[in-house]
Amino acid sequence: MNTTPRLRLAAESAIDTLMREIKGVKAVVISTEDGLELAARVENTAQVARLSAIASSLAALGAVAGEESQLGQCDNVAIEATHGHILMLQARHPEMTLIVSVVTSREAIIGQVLYFAKQATLLLQQA
Amino acid sequence: MTVEHKILFTGTMGAGKTTAIGAVSEIPPVSTDVRNSDTSVAKATTTVGLDYGELTLDNGDKLRLYGTPGQMRFDFMWRILARGALGVVILVDNSRPDPLADLDIYLDGFAELIAQTACVVAVGRMEKHPNPGLDAYAKRMEDKGVVCPVLAANVTDARQVVQLLELLLLQLEA
Numbered sequence: 352m353n354t355t356p357r358l359r360l361a362a363e364s365a366i367d368t369l370m371r372e373i374k375g376v377k378a379v380v381i382s383t384e385d386g387l388e389l390a391a392r393v394e395n396t397a398q399v400a401r402l403s404a405i406a407s408s409l410a411a412l413g414a415v416a417g418e419e420s421q422l423g424q425c426d427n428v429a430i431e432a433t434h435g436h437i438l439m440l441q442a443r444h445p446e447m448t449l450i451v452s453v454v455t456s457r458e459a460i461i462g463q464v465l466y467f468a469k470q471a472t473l474l475l476q477q478a
Numbered sequence: 479m480t481v482e483h484k485i486l487f488t489g490t491m492g493a494g495k496t497t498a499i500g501a502v503s504e505i506p507p508v509s510t511d512v513r514n515s516d517t518s519v520a521k522a523t524t525t526v527g528l529d530y531g532e533l534t535l536d537n538g539d540k541l542r543l544y545g546t547p548g549q550m551r552f553d554f555m556w557r558i559l560a561r562g563a564l565g566v567v568i569l570v571d572n573s574r575p576d577p578l579a580d581l582d583i584y585l586d587g588f589a590e591l592i593a594q595t596a597c598v599v600a601v602g603r604m605e606k607h608p609n610p611g612l613d614a615y616a617k618r619m620e621d622k623g624v625v626c627p628v629l630a631a632n633v634t635d636a637r638q639v640v641q642l643l644e645l646l647l648l649q650l651e652a
Contacts, residue, residue, distance in 0.1 A: 352515045385516065403551075404551040404554070411510035415510055448513070
């Protein structure tokens with residue numbers, strides 16, 4: 352994977368922010384749109400590669416769903432599970448499109464997660 | 479009554495899954511290709527979700543064609559896509575360093591589906607890369623206890639893709 356140090360630093364910085372700001376955050380993974388990990392902070396590192404690939408597939412399927420429904424491009428995919436939430440956002444950086452995945456417990460407030468994740472994604476896109 | 483069958487195309491990245499479905503689909507294929515950032519493979523894009531196309535056979539049967547992502551990191555999609563499939567076409571790229579090992583990955587990854595349904599192995603780029611030959615593929619499958627046809631195919635040619643699908647369906651009728 353060819354990425355500039357600047358983009359990697361920006362990804363690390365986005366992860367720092369999300370880990371700090373979101374109550375109940377369990378993992379943040381930033382990966383390429385074809386499912387390769389760029390940066391991550393997670394309780395169990397074994398999940399990182401898996402989550403990167405899953406986020407890639409879900410983002411691509413979300414994109415198809417948006418296009419087929421004539422709703423435009425897919426900006427994020429949200430999953431509400433029994434024990435928490437997963438939010439996956441597209442960061443369209445000029446160098447490459449990235450996917451920011453945020454995994455939280457139930458104690459996280461989804462609106463707050465979305466707000467901070469969108470802010471971090473915006474900064475990442477402009478890095 | 480129209481009979482519908484779900485058929486999978488799988489195989490390594492670059493083996494031609496998206497191309498095969500695009501060659502025969504009657505509808506604009508659904509594609510989830512994104513930019514490839516794996517520098518070990520010289521390919522601009524790669525499928526990360528699924529490919530989808532449809533084909534109606536001369537007898538009126540409708541085939542729903544699904545392509546899987548090739549890379550093992552997407553094996554969770556293999557399991558999802560295998561549900562309810564009537565058979566699988568494994569595409570192998572003979573120009574790769576160890577195409578027999580590639581075949582093993584998909585024979586293992588879809589072992590349950592292959593045991594219960596049907597499988598066809600299509601080897602591509604044999605004109606410029608004749609080795610390993612088809613006999614080596616047959617032997618490899620025999621060693622694993624898999625019985626299915628193996629043939630050379632160029633999946634850019636719609637007729638050859640249809641031939642693969644007919645061969646797959648023939649096995650189910652047998």
